[in-house]
Amino acid sequence: MTYLSHPSRSFTSRPPAEMVRGARGMPLGEVARTVAVAAVVAVLLGSRALLDWTAALPVSPASDALLSAAETWHDLMDGLGLSRFGDTIRKF
Amino acid sequence: MLFPTLNFALFFLVVFSLTWALRGRHTLRLAVLTAASYLFYGFWDWRFCALLFASSAGNWLFGRLIFAAPDQARRRLLLAGALALNLGVLAFFKYFNFFIGSMNDLLLTLGIGRDLPFLAVLLPVGISFFTFHGISYLVDLYRGTLDRPATLLQMLLYISFFPQLVAGPIVRAAHFLPQLRQPVDPADIAATRAFLLILGGLFKKVVVANQLATGLVDPVFHDPSAHGAVDLLLAVYGYAVQIYCDFSAYTDIAIGVAALLGYRFPQNFDQPYRAAGLREFWRRWHISLSSWLRDYLYIPLGGNDGGWRRTRNLMITMLLGGLWHGAAWTFVLWGLLHGLLLVAEHHLVGRREIAAGWGRVAAVAVTFHCVCLTWVFFRSPDLAHAVEFLAGLARFDRPSEVATPLLLALLAGGLAAHFLPRDRLERIEDWVVRLPRTAQAAALGAAIVVIDRLGPDGVAPFIYFQF
DSSP: OHHHHSOOOTTTTSOOOBTTTTOOOBOHHHHHHHHHHHHHHHHHHOHHHHHHHHHTSOOSHHHHHHHHHHHHHHHHHHHHTTHHHHHHHHHO | OOTTSHHHHHHHHHHHHHHHHTTTOHHHHHHHHHHHHHHHHHTTOTHHHHHHHHHHHHHHHHHHHHHHOSSHHHHHHHHHHHHHHHHHHHIIIIIHHHHHHHHHHHHHHTTOOOOOOOOOOOOOTTHHHHHHHHHHHHHHHHHTSSSSOOOHHHHHHHHHOTTTTTTOOOOOHHHHHHHHHSOOOTTOBOHHHHHHHHHHHHIIIIIIIHHHIIIIIHHHHHOGGGSOHHHHHHHHHHHHHHHHHHHHHHHHHHHHHHHHTTOOOBOOOSOGGGOSSHHHHHHHSSHHHHHHHIIIIIHHHTSSOSHHHHHHHHHHHHHHHHHHHOSSHHHHHHHHHHHHHHHHHHHHHTTOOOOSSHHHHHHHHHHHHHHHHHHHHHHSSSHHHHHHHHHHTTOTTSOOSSOOHHHHHHHHHHHHGGGSOTTHHHHHHHHHTTSOHHHHHHHHHHHHHHHHHHSOSSOOOOGGGGO
16 A cells, blocks of 8 residues: 555645744734734623623623623613714624 | 624633733743633533543643654654544544445435434534644654644643634644744734734624525525526625635634734645636635645645645545535535646646736636636435535526615725735725824724624624534
């Protein structure tokens, strides 16, 4: 069986193409700051998604508390007009 | 745990923070990544974790034995045994009931009529992928492409690393294990590219693939007899775009997530529907699988060794490639059709390059429609459904019942994206990095909310999870 006797090495030793090759590097501190700011923006604008997620959690005292907090948060964002961002996109 | 969910976002935030906090403690970092990967896998069914561990530990042990074997004959024997074990486990979990069902059908046809018993076997998620990872490790070690065996911890992480565990891309041992030997560099993370890949992947999955699936593909494929030729044609085109967006979304997100943790994965898709031939299509579609099959099956079988042997090797490779996708005759036929088309292309086109211009446009259109024809078998639940679907393509008397402007726009956009410039990602990255960092971050957060709101309610599992 050729497979087990003298296998070709030419293909497997060639490195594959990568989608991140040549990409610009970013130091860890900057990455962490980007992730943190993105998370804050997502929490501010996506209060409806947070509410949907907590409502779908299995029922438990912890999930009840989370749901209550998510409702309060969503009401707050609604009052500030921030939840309209997501609602408008949904209507589209 | 699916990528486009808040569960995964929270899981990833914890893993990202913890593993980068441990960047100075390399072994502990690998251990935490391994534990996180097992936790990720355990979300489907914790019992599968035992199989994952057994597969990794078994391959690790065989790898050490192969490396330490004093002569070629013993190395060959050990490799053959290890491959048989890997394929045996895959065959049992994935193909046992398919084999029994096919045998029962055959015995009934022959009038013998014995009912062979089925077993209640659960199909572990991603078994085809982690089996191929294990084989890649053993063969790379045997061939010398990998210069030394992995430690047990490296092996456990290589097989289980959560971004690629359940649907690839198939990462070669010789490509990934050297990355696990080096500490990651916190000063050079390909973060902007990773965020773009993740956002693009989320958009393709949540907006394009899910909308096309729920609005067009699923209703038509569910009952092809209720639809006319226009809807059936739209559903095939829709599925071509859906499966591309679904699968390439998964691998783009996987590549992005791995990059944020400091690791590099291979490219898996390269605008496949712009291919001007089936050979080119397979160099652009599921690249990590097609190159795996080429290097670990087609070439060892003899590859392009001239004449009928090439035909035989192509047919074996494509049939097994089809069967790899699923235990059903539809996948076998899908592989068979691709094999036949590749053989026909070899005979008709040979080594000639297809020139630019109208000839290439025609070749791209023909290739796309050949691929679409094979998707009918890939998507249909059984052969009868597929035949019914193809027969319906002659029913021109019914108007479309499913076409909407949104679905048509998604369909057209999904196809048009294949003809964007090759360096589109680099161009977008160049534009993004010119923005202030805080604006980039805010845009990332807002884009995630936009994508979530644009998609239908709920997230369907990725198509390739079933393989």
